[in-house]
Amino acid sequence: MSDTPHRPLRSHQGVLRRMSTRGREEEHRTATPLELFFDLCFVVAVAQAGRQLVHALAEGHPGHGVQGYAMIFFAVWWAWMNFTWFSSAYDTDDVLFRGMTLVQIAGVLVLAAGVPRAFDSGDWRVVWFGYLVMRLAMVGQWLRAALSTQGAERRTALRYAAGVALCQVGWLGLLLLPGGKPWLFLGMALCETAVPVWAERRRPTGWHPHHIAERYGLFTIIVLGETVSAATVAVQSAVDEHRALGTLLPIAAGGLLIIFAAYWIYFAVPIHLHLISNRQAFLWGYGHYLVFGSAAAIGAGIEVAIEEATGKAHVSAFAAASTVTVAAALFMFTVWLIHSRHQKRGPVQQLVLPVSAVLVLACTFAARWAVLAAGCVAAVTVAVGVTLTARSDTADRRAAEGGRPTASGA
Structure with missing residues (x-):
């Protein structure tokens, strides 16, 4: 549990402020308008995945439909998870944080545009590029947190940055390997979910319950x-x-x-x-x-x-x-x-x-x-x-x- 005090956010934070962890005991902690906007943009990708699932099920292809839906939904959900837990621990609400969050939103909109191709023909290029946009912003956020902290907290942030970057490279297999994509996807999904466990093994982030x-x-x-x-x-x-x-x-x-x-x-x-x-x-x-x-x-x-x-x-x-x-x-x-x-x-x-x-x-x-x-x-x-x-x-x-x-x- 973090003992670092944190001042309540003001309406105007300026261009840049120190990205110190927010305490788990902070009072009156609620979702921000930016976080709500982020969620609403993500639901565009959710809607695309649902639409493709409807088409597959209605055509009598439940196996293809459920498998494709599970893969696409994981990609959407995991990107949402990455930002949600980070912002709970390090949301500064300054101009740089907002700008990088908007970049992530742009990435998920690119991902949503690639959902039909990934679902129908296994063409993950657009989805991968959308993920790349989101991941570049996410790695930047973790590096910023590392520069603003020290000791075990800095090591946690650096582990997150390294883990996210390496996983993004691993997803290239969806583009380069012609077969076995469901098994590759499963393996990469396990790697992705292991990153937070590994990163926070010594020092947990200050997320707010x-x-x-x-x-x-x-x-x-x-x-x-x-x-x-x-x-x-x-x-x-x-x-x-x-x-x-x-x-x-x-x-x-x-x-x-x-x-x-x-x-x-x-x-x-x-x-x-x-x-x-x-x-x-x-x-x-x-x-x-x-x-x-x-x-x-x-x-x-x-x-x-x-x-x-x-x-x-x-x-x-x-x-x-x-x-x-x-x-x-x-x-x-x-x-x-x-x-x-x-x-x-x-x-x-x-x-x-x-x-x-x-x-x-x-x-x-x-x-x-x-x-x-x-x-x-x-x-x-x-x-x-x-x-x-x-x-x-x-x-x-x-x-x-x-x-x-x-x-x-x-």
């Missing part, structure tokens, strides 16, 4: 918002072309219930209280690859279900339903595994989300009614969770009041 929790929560909201947007456009297009409102209403209603429940489930617990050490934070942060990925895939699944209902998709009703239920079940289970279970008490509360995930998967057999059924399960899950939490809080309050001395017994 509440700030990190807020940043992840805001990105969850943005991804769910993109899911709503994609599903809405799909419904509108289907109605305009087919006027099959009666067929689409159950899908739209079920999809909306799933998305609303996903929001409620994620924000039901104050997770920043759990983020104490690097070990806890890394497991939680890395696990969000599945949380964010499944949340975005829910919208893609809803689009596939709509296309199947209107006769545009070349898949069965069961297969179309599974694109929604599998994504929703994965979201529920992963949120419970890395997020919610740390605040649940007793076996009943602990079992609510895992059991609900299984029930959502079972809804797949409802075929055309699967999305609505899964939405109802998700809504009941929220209702049960709220009821159990209210009962637990009431019991705790009564126990506290019972143990409190009264005026007559004082």
Whole structure:
């Protein structure tokens, strides 16, 4: 935990200020407008990945679709992770920091433009170049942090700069090697995720638990918002072309219930209280690859279900339903595994989300009614969770009041 004091940011910081670490105990630490802008630009790449997943699933190519989506989404998510944790520790909000962050945003927009080629034909050149732009800015940020610090903290920053640069060179294999790209991608992904563990082995950075929790929560909201947007456009297009409102209403209603429940489930617990050490934070942060990925895939699944209902998709009703239920079940289970279970008490509360995930998967057999059924399960899950939490809080309050001395017994 960093002991370095940090002054609150002022509205104007000038061109350059010393990049000292921000303390984990800093009060009133919240996301900045620049960070929100950064997230909104990243969701462009998320939308591109989801759109390609829809096309692959609707054409009956789930293997190619899931593999491509997993690879593209990792690239997007990891670039977002790199900046998010760095800014939590070293955000100076001066002109140079803002300028380098805008360069990273430009890089992700280049990456987003290359998503269709990478997905369809395995041409990663544009994606790699976008990553190069982002990585040059990221390495520059870490070198700046190294110049502003000393001792173990400087070594941590230099390790980050070296690790990020070497990994970027490693990604050249996607361009130079004609075959085996999925295995190369997996190997490089493992190298990427090992960099923070190696860099912070001796001296952790001063990331802020509440700030990190807020940043992840805001990105969850943005991804769910993109899911709503994609599903809405799909419904509108289907109605305009087919006027099959009666067929689409159950899908739209079920999809909306799933998305609303996903929001409620994620924000039901104050997770920043759990983020104490690097070990806890890394497991939680890395696990969000599945949380964010499944949340975005829910919208893609809803689009596939709509296309199947209107006769545009070349898949069965069961297969179309599974694109929604599998994504929703994965979201529920992963949120419970890395997020919610740390605040649940007793076996009943602990079992609510895992059991609900299984029930959502079972809804797949409802075929055309699967999305609505899964939405109802998700809504009941929220209702049960709220009821159990209210009962637990009431019991705790009564126990506290019972143990409190009264005026007559004082």
